[in-house]
Amino acid sequence: MKTSARPEESIVKRAEPTSREKTLLLARLALDKKARQILLLNVGPLTTIAEYFIICSGVSVRHTRSIAQHVQTEAKGSGLLPLGVEGEEEGGWILLDYDDVVIHVFHEPTRELYSLEQLWSDAPHLIDPEIEKERASVEADEEVSWEP
Numbered sequence: 001m002k003t004s005a006r007p008e009e010s011i012v013k014r015a016e017p018t019s020r021e022k023t024l025l026l027a028r029l030a031l032d033k034k035a036r037q038i039l040l041l042n043v044g045p046l047t048t049i050a051e052y053f054i055i056c057s058g059v060s061v062r063h064t065r066s067i068a069q070h071v072q073t074e075a076k077g078s079g080l081l082p083l084g085v086e087g088e089e090e091g092g093w094i095l096l097d098y099d100d101v102v103i104h105v106f107h108e109p110t111r112e113l114y115s116l117e118q119l120w121s122d123a124p125h126l127i128d129p130e131i132e133k134e135r136a137s138v139e140a141d142e143e144v145s146w147e148p
Helices: 019-032 061-077 108-114 129-143
Strands: 036-042 052-058 084-086 093-098 101-107
Touching (some): 019 036, 019 052, 019 061, 019 093, 019 101, 019 129, 036 129, 052 061, 052 108, 061 101, 101 108
Parallel strands (some): 052 101
Antiparallel strands (some): 084 093, 093 101
């Protein structure tokens, strides 16, 4: 006699990504839109608000909005939805809260003003070779002069 699987048994659940995996995915998405000066901080040992911070910059308010929108859209495709989004309308400092990972997308002058890197200077940096390669590529593009 053949038995059929119950519907709930045939559903395959996706494993939740670890905080580190989520951080690397979200950082790559920010880099897709040429986020500048990206920094990945492991703030977990220092606070209970998150495990990781991603801090990055855009050259304009339009650029910061573009980075934030791209991250949200593409992360949603991977099943990741932010718990909250702040500052998107103003665009100077956009915060995307993915629970254990918080992304800070700054317009460059605003980033200099608040200097989160200095505030969280005791946090270890998360270094990933792929992210570093992409970051170096974005920064190399920044150095290209378009003047004749």
